[in-house]
Amino acid sequence: MRGESVIFLCCLITLALGKGLKLEFSWSRITYQWPKDGQYLKRQVKTESRYRGPGGTGRSSDVITFEGMTNANEFDADGPGVGAARGPPDNIDYQFVNNIPMGANVWRNKLFITVPRRRLGVPSTLNYIPLDSPLKQDVPLIPYPSWEINLFPGPRENFVSVYRVAIDPCDRLWFVDTGIIETPGNTTIVKQSEIVVIDLKTDRILQRYTIPEDQTTPTSNLASLTIDVTENSCSDAYAYIPDLGGYGLIVYSLRENRSWKVRHNYFYVEPLAGEFFIAGHHFQWNDGIFSVELTDIKKDGYRDMYFHSMAGTNLYRVSTRILRNETLATRSYHEDDFQFVGDRGPNSQTSSADIHKPTNIMFLGLVNQNALGCANLDFATADIVQRDDQRMIYPTDVKIVKDKVYVFTNTMPEFLYGRLNYDEVNFRLWQNTVQGAVEGTKCEGRKPPRTSY
Numbered sequence: 001m002r003g004e005s006v007i008f009l010c011c012l013i014t015l016a017l018g019k020g021l022k023l024e025f026s027w028s029r030i031t032y033q034w035p036k037d038g039q040y041l042k043r044q045v046k047t048e049s050r051y052r053g054p055g056g057t058g059r060s061s062d063v064i065t066f067e068g069m070t071n072a073n074e075f076d077a078d079g080p081g082v083g084a085a086r087g088p089p090d091n092i093d094y095q096f097v098n099n100i101p102m103g104a105n106v107w108r109n110k111l112f113i114t115v116p117r118r119r120l121g122v123p124s125t126l127n128y129i130p131l132d133s134p135l136k137q138d139v140p141l142i143p144y145p146s147w148e149i150n151l152f153p154g155p156r157e158n159f160v161s162v163y164r165v166a167i168d169p170c171d172r173l174w175f176v177d178t179g180i181i182e183t184p185g186n187t188t189i190v191k192q193s194e195i196v197v198i199d200l201k202t203d204r205i206l207q208r209y210t211i212p213e214d215q216t217t218p219t220s221n222l223a224s225l226t227i228d229v230t231e232n233s234c235s236d237a238y239a240y241i242p243d244l245g246g247y248g249l250i251v252y253s254l255r256e257n258r259s260w261k262v263r264h265n266y267f268y269v270e271p272l273a274g275e276f277f278i279a280g281h282h283f284q285w286n287d288g289i290f291s292v293e294l295t296d297i298k299k300d301g302y303r304d305m306y307f308h309s310m311a312g313t314n315l316y317r318v319s320t321r322i323l324r325n326e327t328l329a330t331r332s333y334h335e336d337d338f339q340f341v342g343d344r345g346p347n348s349q350t351s352s353a354d355i356h357k358p359t360n361i362m363f364l365g366l367v368n369q370n371a372l373g374c375a376n377l378d379f380a381t382a383d384i385v386q387r388d389d390q391r392m393i394y395p396t397d398v399k400i401v402k403d404k405v406y407v408f409t410n411t412m413p414e415f416l417y418g419r420l421n422y423d424e425v426n427f428r429l430w431q432n433t434v435q436g437a438v439e440g441t442k443c444e445g446r447k448p449p450r451t452s453y
């Protein structure tokens with residue numbers, strides 16, 4: 001087994017003073033660019049025959065509609081922050097204490113920020129801010145692609161709850177709308193989970209796909225997805241969606257507009273690795289397969305997919321040659337299709353991760369260490385890029401965009417088990433170039449592998 005050569009991330013303290021990460025944006029509480037009351041917000045009562053509420057009563061809902069499909073012209077007159085100062089219109093439910101952003105990703109000048117509806121009072125789940133905003137603190141979020149489609153309650157096509165988004169080389173934004181409002185004690189399934197694909201150049205929805213009920217379970221949680229595509233074959237894309245609560249992997253083919261569910265023992269919680277100690281709180285989690293990362297295309301024409309459980313320290317991989325073929329992906333005996341790469345060591349529990357494909361450096365959100373880690377793909381080399389027990393609590397999203405690494409930290413354990421102080425900074429976006437981030441670490445100086453195609 002490769003496990004022998006694994007270096008424990010836990011034992012490596014950053015002695016080398018690498019450049020690490022730079023703080024780019026920070027928030028103490030989340031606000032929004034509120035629509036201009038009256039001018040853009042028209043209140044209408046209309047019957048949405050397709051919308052059946054949680055109880056399936058089919059009652060008509062009080063639908064709020066806006067003029068115009070996108071935000072394109074809504075905010076031109078206002079500089080950043082002006083709309084936030086105006087305050088929410090009376091008919092939008094906003095409770096800032098319930099707005100905990102979970103995901104961040106970048107496309108051109110847009111920094112997407114998602115706020116899943118895990119409580120009531122989240123006015124909009126999918127949002128962005130301009131990446132070049134001169135304001136760096138408490139920048140109000142702009143709903144994407146429009147206010148209208150982010151409202152809840154609303155028509156059936158409205159986005160209910162989004163955890164994280166993926167962006168592919170074909171300028172498309174992908175996400176899973178879980179369809180669930182997760183208020184503790186009052187979980188409301190508004191609709192079956194959906195995959196949504198948006199054309200970022202036109203802000204139009206390209207595809208919606210409802211994940212079949214037999215591919216999810218009552219404990220399913222589809223909190224991230226990773227897209228397998230090249231810019232030369234945009235129509236032949238696959239989405240890999242880990243189900244951290246249902247311990248499965250959903251594979252979706254865009255061309256076939258169809259999905260299948262992959263099952264494997266490696267997707268489960270590791271019983272001895274469910275212990276967390278973050279921000280002064282001890283707790284146990286049972287999250288399985290949490291995020292999946294793709295390598296570049298290998299000689300056989302397929303990528304490798306790396307994966308790990310949140311409550312776990314092992315790293316595994318499987319070729320997308322298996323995943324993309326439904327017969328192979330769903331066969332009951334998998335032989336050695338799925339491989340154990342190694343144990344990353346105590347306290348290496350990881351939320352989100354991503355691979356910088358030209359150098360094969362993996363970046364990992366080390367939730368139990370308030371840190372970003374780096375490693376090569378067989379984990380023979382691993383190190384800490386940056387650790388900060390005050391300012392990097394809970395790295396919830398890690399994304400590589402071209403040659404930059406972005407890390408979003410959101411202090412979530414304090415929200416769940418303690419009490420967030422909304423007068424202090426709680427949510428932060430960190431960034432650096434990949435080379436800058438690993439400078440001075442053991443991950444530095446890895447040459448891009450030679451490619452033969």
Ligand SMILES: *[C@@H]1O[C@H](CO)[C@@H](O)[C@H](O)[C@H]1NC(C)=O
Nearest residue numbers: 054120181182183186187188
């Ligand atoms: C439960 O949640 C739904 C929306 O998800 C909300 O309309 C309802 O008021 C909530 N019920 C209680 C008792 O909070």
Ligand SMILES: *[C@@H]1O[C@H](CO)[C@@H](O)[C@H](O)[C@H]1NC(C)=O
Nearest residue numbers: 207208209210211256257258
């Ligand atoms: C894809 O499948 C969904 C069902 O979830 C269907 O509503 C939609 O029309 C399909 N799209 C295309 C382009 O076939």
Ligand SMILES: *[C@@H]1O[C@H](CO)[C@@H](O)[C@H](O)[C@H]1NC(C)=O
Nearest residue numbers: 321322324325326327328329
């Ligand atoms: C999927 O794999 C099976 C078994 O190896 C093979 O017979 C089949 O041709 C493959 N399907 C595709 C579409 O490649």
